[in-house]
Structures are given as structure tokens and as C-alpha cells.
Amino acid sequence: MTVTLPGGRTTSGRLNGRRRDADGRWWYEVAIAVPAAAVRPVDGEDYSQVPTERDRGKEWVLQPLPYDRAEKRALVLHKVGCWAAKGRLEAVDDDMATVFIREKWATACEGCEPAPKRSRRG
Ligand SMILES: [Zn+2]
Incomplete structure (x- = not known):
């Protein structure tokens, strides 16, 4: 779903549900992803059970160096x-x-x- 935010910017979100109120208006429950800096916790709420995940396939980066020695590869x-x-x-x-x-x-x-997972298995 494309969501129009206050101020007119748009972002994409996942539709979780919809309902129609007594006046016949539709309400959509949509989950959107925002940077953590854009949200803050509500006092007294417990977020410890919220699932945490990281993007797959992006856990590691290779940095090329300007030299290549046997004791320190490039x-x-x-x-x-x-x-x-x-x-x-x-x-x-x-x-x-x-x-x-x-x-x-x-x-x-x-x-x-x-420590990539597969190398940890040996
Ligand atoms: Zn490092």
C-alpha cells in the first residue's frame, strides 16, 4: 500500500487489516517501516517481546586495502x-x-x- 504521511510525503506500508466505522468510512491498519530515530517509546510500555531482525545477506562487508601481504591480505x-x-x-x-x-x-x-555463522561450525 502507498501511505500518504502528514505533510504530503508518501511511503510504502503493509496492510494488516481494515474496518468500516458506523459512518461508513473505511479505516486501514497499515504497518510502515521508519528509522528508529523517528519513533520513541511510550512510557510504561514493554517492548521486550517485539521481534528483532536484521536484513539478511547484509551482515558483512569487505574492505579492499591498498596492499597485499601474506601476513595481511588485501x-x-x-x-x-x-x-x-x-x-x-x-x-x-x-x-x-x-x-x-x-x-x-x-x-x-x-x-x-x-564470525560468519558457517565458519563457526568449523
Ligand atoms: Zn571491523
């Missing part, structure tokens, strides 16, 4: 959002991150210590 793997990740970054999924670490094509950042 690619560094970071967690998305690592403070040390700089420059031109390429997002990779868990499978690809696992291969790059296993084959020693990339080293793990010492700051964020990325």
Missing part, C-alpha cells in the same frame, strides 16, 4: 557498521564471508571480530 572482513570499515565497501552474505575467511582471501577485522 581484503578485510567487517561486521556491517564497524567503525574501522572505511572506503569502498562491498556487502557480502554469510556464505561469501565464510568462503573468504576459510580460503584466507580476507582477514577478519581485529576491531569488530566478524
Whole structure:
């Protein structure tokens, strides 16, 4: 669904339900995604049971370095959002991150210590 926000901007949302009131007007219950900075909790409400998820396939980034030595390869793997990740970054999924670490094509950042799931299984 396309939702028109106060002020006229539009965003897309997911329709969860609709009802018709006593005057015959339709009301749609629509869920929209907004940045966390745009919302604030209501005092006294418990949000601990709200599901938390992260975008799949975007957990890791590869950072190319301007050199390549045996003891320090030319690619560094970071967690998305690592403070040390700089420059031109390429997002990779868990499978690809696992291969790059296993084959020693990339080293793990010492700051964020990325550990792709598949490599943890050994
Ligand atoms: Zn890092």
C-alpha cells in the first residue's frame, strides 16, 4: 500500500487489516517501516517481546586495502557498521564471508571480530 504521511510525503506500508466505522468510512491498519530515530517509546510500555531482525545477506562487508601481504591480505572482513570499515565497501552474505575467511582471501577485522555463522561450525 502507498501511505500518504502528514505533510504530503508518501511511503510504502503493509496492510494488516481494515474496518468500516458506523459512518461508513473505511479505516486501514497499515504497518510502515521508519528509522528508529523517528519513533520513541511510550512510557510504561514493554517492548521486550517485539521481534528483532536484521536484513539478511547484509551482515558483512569487505574492505579492499591498498596492499597485499601474506601476513595481511588485501581484503578485510567487517561486521556491517564497524567503525574501522572505511572506503569502498562491498556487502557480502554469510556464505561469501565464510568462503573468504576459510580460503584466507580476507582477514577478519581485529576491531569488530566478524564470525560468519558457517565458519563457526568449523
Ligand atoms: Zn571491523
